[in-house]
Amino acid sequence: MIKKHSLSVILPAYNEEQVIGNTILDVWRVLQQWRLDAEIIVVNDGSADRTGTIVAELARDLPQLRLVTHPTNQGYGAALVSGFQAATKELTFFMDSDGQFDIRELQQFFGAIERYDAVIGYRLERQDSAMRRLNAWGWKCLIGWFLDIHVRDIDCAFKLLHTEFLRTHPLETRGAMINAELLYKLKQAGYSYHEIGVLHLPRHGGQATGAKLSVILRAFRELIIYTRKWRQEKQAFVSSQPELPLPRQA
Template sequence: MSHHFEQINKQASASAVTTAEPIAEPADARLKTIHSLSVVLPAYNEEHVIAMTVHNVLTWLDRWGIDYEIIVINDGSKDRTAVLVAEISAVHPQVRLINHVTNQGYGAALVSGFAAASKSLTFFMDSDGQFAIEELRSFFSFIDTYDAVIGYRLNRQDTWMRKLNAWGWKFLVRLVLGVSVRDIDCAFKLLHTQLLRESPLETRGAMINAELLYKLKRADHSYKEIGVHHFPRRAGRATGAKVSVILRAFGELFSYAAKWKREGRKQR
């Protein structure tokens, strides 16, 4: 595992764009006394990387000395993902496992995690090892100024087809919902938990990030965009480009956009 961290640090140093500060320094002392943190990790068939991801999060949050919990949502995995998380949870009570008996979708996994979050801040990140939790440190500097801090992927490590799909989705979401950010679906976002209580999320598929950003915009909440490094997937298989996932996202986009438009007219 330490070899993997060395590789991440080498890659991050080679293409560092976000900050010149050493990421191993402790978080701002104000965070320790004012904020607590819920880390939400959705997981689907991630047995090859889930233990490394959770242990990495544990290591860095312990180092920062903040009050935290880690919530892993096993979204109907057919492999040993849930078993491995349960073993970690038995040793580390900060880790909580939520099991979906069947696969309900990425959005459903996040919603379950958000509902279980008990700390003042909620952060979510994918469990596939393509992000480095240590980059969250730079987000803490802005969370008292903004309602949310959202990441965008630097040098995105995905296939050209996924990048093309992402470009088309970004254009469509901007056209339909008026949401304009650099990277809608970047799974590296920090926000005040209270916002999730005020505006519960309704979608359950890949549309979830677009809905989150739309509701931030609709409520005039502020957000800060920060670049984060994106690393190649080490194991497992991404499901975001599956036809069924894409069709579900399109269906949710248009149906919920119409619903929210009707609600807006009634409010006016």
């Protein structure tokens, strides 16, 4: 089942020098075991540490590894979009590069991708602080209210989808709103997705940025701006459709 597919693995990275090397090598070893036609694309989103240098050094020995560099930090969504644009394989998978996910769990996604347009993970026993879990619950409620998207774990960075969808439905947001947009556009396009639980491991290095005030404010701003934009586009589309003639009275 696995060998039927070619796969692009996207790893967004920001100041992950402590873990990025181990994450890449672990992903590479698993892909080698599966004998997949695969590529690993690391997007270095303006890291101020040695993240980019470490990836560049590994790329000299791993032909499947590619480095995409943002000169300055542009945000999580921007990093994912750059990775999606660089993907060349049939399927695209992304996960965080901080070592909190095990790519071996992707194996259970391949069967589901035969029946669904996307397969999205949700974190089992989430290894985050109580405050971050509370923030995630509040964000989930907002996304349900604004966009009518209802899944277990919107921002779980463990998702597999067909690359063609990303080509035909380019994403517009560039911050932490990106996962919500992805699910919204899947739903609006009539695509199906399936949820699968994945283990969430303790962080062994680096620092999470999702709880930073600037990241949260940007997510709220994008949610408001793009919800309004997408509703206007949807209304304009509906208004442009020709009215069907009323049936004749007998």
